[in-house]
Amino acid sequence: MPREKVRYRIVCWDTETRLEPLKRGQQIHVVNYLSARVTCTECVDGEEDPECEICSNLDGDVERTKDWFVLFDYLIILLFF
Numbered sequence: 001m002p003r004e005k006v007r008y009r010i011v012c013w014d015t016e017t018r019l020e021p022l023k024r025g026q027q028i029h030v031v032n033y034l035s036a037r038v039t040c041t042e043c044v045d046g047e048e049d050p051e052c053e054i055c056s057n058l059d060g061d062v063e064r065t066k067d068w069f070v071l072f073d074y075l076i077i078l079l080f081f
Helices: 075-078
Strands: 011-023 025-038 063-071
Touching: none
Parallel strands: none
Antiparallel strands: 011 025, 025 063
């Protein structure tokens, strides 16, 4: 008897950063750009469902790719996912 597939959201992301100086010669990475791809265990294996409950955001929309960059307000990154 085949096991039932566990359903969950998958988010793959990458950032581009720049180094900002701190005190005493230290530096910190600051995010310039962030990009993410959202899918789930159901949609990743075949056709993506435009009404997938796992992949949809809080408004019920399915946004597979999201981008954020420094020209936007820094607080928006908190709402990214």
